[in-house]
Amino acid sequence: MEPKRVxxxxxSSKSSSIQYMPELVDYVGGVTMGVKLFALYKDVDPVVLSIGPLNGYFPFVSKTCFVAENEGVIEDLYIGGSLGFRLRFSGLDAIVLAGSSSEAVLLDILDGKVTFMDETADSSALGLPGKRSVLALSRGGLILDSYFEFPSGILEKKFIAKKLLGAVITGTKTFSIADIGKYTELFNQIMGEKDRIKVAPGSHPSCSGCPMGCTLSVNGEIGGNILVHSLVACGFAEDIYSNLGTVFACLSFLGYKYTHEQLETLADLFSRTLKEIA
Structure with a gap:
């Protein structure tokens, strides 16, 4: 399997680099990979954004995981919107925000290339419309795409402490599907299970990859099922993505060689990784 791209x-130094990390493959993605990255970089007070291997490919895998420290506790938070898709189509598995800026800074990220902008920059003028997500501090807190909110205010405090005004993340890459017929069959099979989603459909802005438009799409999530949140699926789709058969079929189709045992013991790996931080 290919190394994770971080x-x-x-x-602090206003610099960036893409790191290829094969040692993260066993962590699958999302919260388990995010906690491992936090453990690796804990000395620089990281905020970690991470997605899972199914983001951008299958329905209801619509969130982005954030891992950060809050008053001595490692928190995992999730937000929907289009951010997970933007990371996928940037060719990234995770972003680590390390250290703190000496002055207010806004990040303009295009396919993994970072431009550091000052406080005069207008986030709405950056990136490519239709292919970007805008994460910005405002009077209402830390908001994604002027609608989606983070729970609890934890990340808002972290961004303020880091003097980070926000980030515009644009992804323009494309990916080919080897067997479009089989993919469509698997996609439709999962979409056909939408009655197992624990929310009622509505007409509100949806997270990418989700047709529900539920009233709760505006709200982020905190914690939850380790397998589901390593894939970074919606917590309301837990009944679908806690099914190892479904998960294994999706991963195998995309070429991932995870075993059932690896998926079954992911929660144990998560727990062991947390102990590395203590």
């Missing part, structure tokens, strides 16, 4: 952004 964009490391040093806010």
């Amino acid at each position: 964009l490391y952004i040093n806010l």
Whole structure:
């Protein structure tokens, strides 16, 4: 399996690099990979954004995981919107925001290339419409695409402490599907299970990859099922993505060689990784 691609952004030195990390493959993605990255970089007070291997490919895998420290506790938070798709189509598995800036800074990220902008920059004028997500501090807190909110205010405090005004993330890459017929069959099979989603459909802005438009799409999530959140699927789709058969079929189709045992013991790996931080 290919190494995970991690964009490391040093806010203190205003520098960035893409790191290829094969040692992260066993962590699958999302919260388990995010906690491992936090453990690796804990000395620079990281905020980690991470997605899973199914983001951008299958329905209801619509969130982005954030891992950060809050008053001595490692928190995992999730937000929907289009951010997970933007990371996928940037060719990234994770972003690490390390250190703190000496002055207010806005990040303009295009396919993994970072431009550091000052406080005069207009985030709405950056990136490519239709292919970007805008994460910005406002009077209402930290908001994604002027609608989606983070729970609890934890990340808002972290961004303020780091003097980070926000980030515009644009992804323009494309990916080919080897067997479009089989993919469509698997996609439709999962979409056909939408009655197992624990929310009622509505007409509100949806997270990418989700047709529900539920009233709860505006709200982020905190914690939850380790397998589901390593894939970074919606917590309301837990009944679908806690099914190892479904998960294994999706991963295998995309060429991932995870075993059932690896998926079954992911929660144990998560727990062991947390102990590395203590």
